[in-house]
Each structure stands twice: as C-alpha cells, then as structure tokens.
Amino acid sequence: MTAVAESNAAAIDRARRVTAAERFDVGTRFGSVFHSADGSWMRDLEGNRVLDVTAASGALLLGNRHPAVVEAVVRSVRDHGAVFASTITPQRLELAERLCARYPAGEKAVFCKSGSEATTAAIQIARAATGRDLVLTAGYHGWFEWQRPYRNMGFDPRTRVANFGYSETALRRLLTEFGSDVAAVILTPEPAWFDLEWHHRVSRLCAEHGVLFILDEVITALRWGSRGLNGTGGVRADMVTMSKGIANGHAIAAVLGGRELMDHYDAAGIAGTYNREITPMFAALAVLDEIEDGSVHEHSERMGRALKDGMRDVLASVGIAAHVAGPDMMFDVVTASEELSWDIYAAAYTHGAWFEDSGTQMVTAAFGQAEVDHALEAFEKGARQVAARTDVEAGELPERLRSKFALDAFGGSPVDTGPAMARLAETVELIGRGTPGPGTSATPVVE
Ligand SMILES: Cc1ncc(COP(=O)(O)O)c(C=O)c1O
Numbered sequence: 001m002t003a004v005a006e007s008n009a010a011a012i013d014r015a016r017r018v019t020a021a022e023r024f025d026v027g028t029r030f031g032s033v034f035h036s037a038d039g040s041w042m043r044d045l046e047g048n049r050v051l052d053v054t055a056a057s058g059a060l061l062l063g064n065r066h067p068a069v070v071e072a073v074v075r076s077v078r079d080h081g082a083v084f085a086s087t088i089t090p091q092r093l094e095l096a097e098r099l100c101a102r103y104p105a106g107e108k109a110v111f112c113k114s115g116s117e118a119t120t121a122a123i124q125i126a127r128a129a130t131g132r133d134l135v136l137t138a139g140y141h142g143w144f145e146w147q148r149p150y151r152n153m154g155f156d157p158r159t160r161v162a163n164f165g166y167s168e169t170a171l172r173r174l175l176t177e178f179g180s181d182v183a184a185v186i187l188t189p190e191p192a193w194f195d196l197e198w199h200h201r202v203s204r205l206c207a208e209h210g211v212l213f214i215l216d217e218v219i220t221a222l223r224w225g226s227r228g229l230n231g232t233g234g235v236r237a238d239m240v241t242m243s244k245g246i247a248n249g250h251a252i253a254a255v256l257g258g259r260e261l262m263d264h265y266d267a268a269g270i271a272g273t274y275n276r277e278i279t280p281m282f283a284a285l286a287v288l289d290e291i292e293d294g295s296v297h298e299h300s301e302r303m304g305r306a307l308k309d310g311m312r313d314v315l316a317s318v319g320i321a322a323h324v325a326g327p328d329m330m331f332d333v334v335t336a337s338e339e340l341s342w343d344i345y346a347a348a349y350t351h352g353a354w355f356e357d358s359g360t361q362m363v364t365a366a367f368g369q370a371e372v373d374h375a376l377e378a379f380e381k382g383a384r385q386v387a388a389r390t391d392v393e394a395g396e397l398p399e400r401l402r403s404k405f406a407l408d409a410f411g412g413s414p415v416d417t418g419p420a421m422a423r424l425a426e427t428v429e430l431i432g433r434g435t436p437g438p439g440t441s442a443t444p445v446v447e
Contacts, residue, residue, distance in 0.1 A: 039366030061245035063366025106256030116142025139188025154440030192326030348382030
C-alpha cells in the first residue's frame with residue numbers, strides 16, 4: 001500500500017491540495033493520518049499506535065475489527081451481495097423487528113444511512129402526518145440546512161424551525177403560543193446537563209399540547225444504558241432516531257415510531273437508493289447478538305466510569321478547574337475554555353491518545369484496564385505540560401463557564417438568562433408575524 005510510505009505531514013499536505021476541509025478535518029485535527037485500527041487502537045502512516053478515546057465520534061460500539069462483525073460483513077458481501085432490485089430483504093425485516101422490540105417507541109422501523117438523514121426523515125414524517133410545518137428543536141441533529149443553526153436559540157422562517165435551546169420556559173411558551181402549528185418537537189438528549197426527569201418533563205409537555213415528540217438518540221440509543229433514554233430511561237417518544245454504533249461503524253441509521261405515524265413515509269417523500277444496502281444490516285444484527293446478554297454494556301460502562309473518574313482526578317491533582325459529568329459511555333469534560341481543552345488534548349495526543357477536543361469522550365467495548373491506564377497516563381502528561389506553561393485556575397469550574405460550554409457545544413441555555421429570554425420574546429414575535437426574512441436564529445445569543 002503506497003500511502004503507508006508517506007509521512008503523516010506529507011499526507012496532510014496532499015489532503016490540503018486535493019480534498020476539503022480546513023476546519024472540519026485537515027487543519028484542526030491532530031497530526032496523524034490513520035490507515036488501520038484494531039479494537040480502539042489506530043495505527044498511523046508512520047507506524048505510531050494511538051488510542052481512540054472518541055469511539056470514532058461514537059460510530060464504534062465494539063471497536064474496530066470485532067470478529068463477529070467482521071464475520072457478518074464478510075458473509076454478507078461474499079454469500080449474499082450488497083443490494084438488490086427490491087428494497088425489502090430478510091435482513092431489513094429482522095432488524096426492524098429486533099429494534100422495535102428493543103425501543104418502546106417502535107412499532108415500525110425504516111432505515112437510511114446517517115443521523116442527519118434519520119432526523120430529517122423524522123420531521124418530514126411528522127409534517128406529513130400532522131399537516132403542520134413548525135418544528136421546535138434543541139441540540140445537534142446533523143448538517144442539513146434545517147439543522148444548522150443548532151447553537152442559536154431563535155427562529156428561521158425559511159425552514160420553519162424554532163430552536164428553544166433546552167430552555168423549558170422557552171419550550172412551554174412556544175407550545176402555548178403556537179402548539180396547533182407545531183408538527184413536532186425534536187430533542188437531542190444531553191444527559192450530562194439535564195437529568196432523566198427533565199427529559200420526562202419535556203416529553204409530558206409535548207403530550208399535554210398534543211404535539212409529537214421525537215427523541216434524537218443518534219448517540220444515546222446504545223450509550224445511555226443499553227437501550228437509550230427511550231428504552232432504559234423510559235422516556236416516552238412518538239419517534240426515535242438512532243445511528244451511531246448500531247452497526248459498529250457501518251453506515252446505517254433508523255427511525256422508529258408508531259405504526260400509524262410511520263405509514264406517512266410515502267407522503268413524506270422519503271427515498272434513498274442505498275437505504276436497502278444489506279451489509280450494514282448484517283453488521284447491525286451481529287451487534288444486537290453481541291449486546292443481547294448485557295455483558296458488553298456492563299463492561300463498557302465499567303471502563304467508561306474508570307476513565308471518567310480518572311480524568312476528573314487527573315485534573316484535580318494537576319490543579320485545572322473542570323466539570324466532568326455524564327453517562328459512563330459518553331461523558332463531558334469541561335475546562336475553563338475551548339482553547340485550554342484543545343491544548344491539553346493536543347499534548348495528550350503526543351503521548352498516544354486521541355481525545356475528543358469538543359469534550360465528549362466515548363469508550364468502546366474494546367477498552368480494557370490497559371486502555372484506560374494508557375488514556376489516563378497520556379491525559380495526565382498532557383495536562384501537566386499545559387499547566388506548566390499556562391495560567392490555569394484550580395478548584396470548581398464557575399457556573400458561568402459551564403453555561404458557556406453548554407451554549408458553545410450544543411446550543412444549551414440551562415439557565416434562563418436575560419439575553420435568552422429576550423431572544424425568546426423576539427422569536428415569539430417573529431413566528432407570530434409569519435413574514436419571511438433572515439430570522440432570529442441567524443446569529444448567536446450574546447451573553
Ligand atoms: C444526536 C445526533 N443527531 C444527529 C447526528 C448527525 O449524524 P450524522 O453525522 O451521522 O449525520 C449526530 C452526529 O453527531 C448526533 O450526535
């Protein structure tokens with residue numbers, strides 16, 4: 001393989017010439033270009049082994065090259081093929097049955113390739129089912145146009161999407177004023193910031209207003225317990241979207257919902273040539289077999305907890321103020337600023353561990369004690385190097401800095417600040433007026 005003879009830096013230069021993108025990948029990731037991985041260990045072009053503490057942005061649940069998944073994928077392409085003229089396959093039927101048995105929201109399941117598509121399909125189904133067009137949202141759902149202003153509370157008249165920024169006050173007000181125009185509320189759970197009861201309350205609020213509630217479990221479906229907030233947490237939802245980890249890295253996403261609701265699929269105009277691809281379905285069925293008896297989650301949660309507690313202890317012992325919280329398999333590490341976190345993770349990378357610079361760390365089932373120890377050692381070395389050359393504060397991270405992280409990371413306003421409430425008032429006015437224009441979600445709320 002010729003690429004392996006190339007240095008990381010040369011490959012990155014080449015990437016700059018032939019492919020995008022400076023911010024998304026080329027310029028703001030750490031300096032390795034990987035060509036293979038095993039479990040949670042990746043190997044770069046220069047032969048360095050680096051531990052992945054991001055689970056490939058959550059795409060991996062069991063780790064790379066998991067034998068059961070490899071076997072299922074090979075069996076799929078060798079013995080069955082990839083796609084057929086028809087869209088219904090035994091694999092699709094079995095996967096739909098098993099996911100619906102796993103998540104209470106599901107009576108029917110449909111499939112697509114990514115989380116961005118699944119959440120878009122869900123709101124199109126909701127709009128088709130209700131004949132309403134307004135969508136209320138909080139959190140990241142992907143990169144399509146309607147999903148993009150996810151950090152900014154406000155309203156975009158072009159897409160008819162209003163972002164309530166995780167403010168219960170804002171959601172209640174928008175439902176009270178415009179409930180009869182709302183097709184659905186779609187929410188990405190942020191379990192490090194809002195507890196289970198908060199998610200139950202949001203679900204109940206939607207039910208009280210007769211509005212469909214879509215839980216975007218693209219990350220949480222297999223990482224908040226083994227069956228997400230809908231299954232493990234018992235949070236009622238009309239539709240659930242999921243993707244990451246389902247097929248251990250293979251591209252598939254699902255929308256689950258009640259039979260009557262899902263029967264608006266045709267009216268919603270949803271299609272997709274590759275939605276029928278059977279290989280990721282084989283992989284997903286293998287994943288479901290693997291996690292059936294609960295031991296994969298029991299182990300992964302234990303490893304995640306050890307890593308989370310260890311990172312909290314490292315920051316305390318180095319003297320860097322931090323807030324470390326969240327479920328064991330997807331926890332947030334918040335420091336005083338994005339720059340400080342980036343510096344620490346960049347230094348940790350030089351010691352062989354690749355952390356998520358935006359803050360959410362995720363383990364795979366391939367993590368054992370050796371991986372936890374390696375991650376913590378790299379993190380500690382990195383943190384100590386940064387603390388030695390930077391002015392850092394120790395102790396509790398002030399509430400103001402936690403809120404800033406929530407706003408920057410996922411558009412969350414856990415506290416009803418003056419600017420957020422002013423933005424809500426503008427938003428209500430704008431939706432009520434019903435005229436097209438740039439909207440209020442085009443700019444951030446400045447605290
Ligand atoms: C909750 C949630 N929804 C949707 C998406 C978009 O998924 P994808 O990147 O597969 O399009 C993501 C991706 O991070 C996500 O975390």
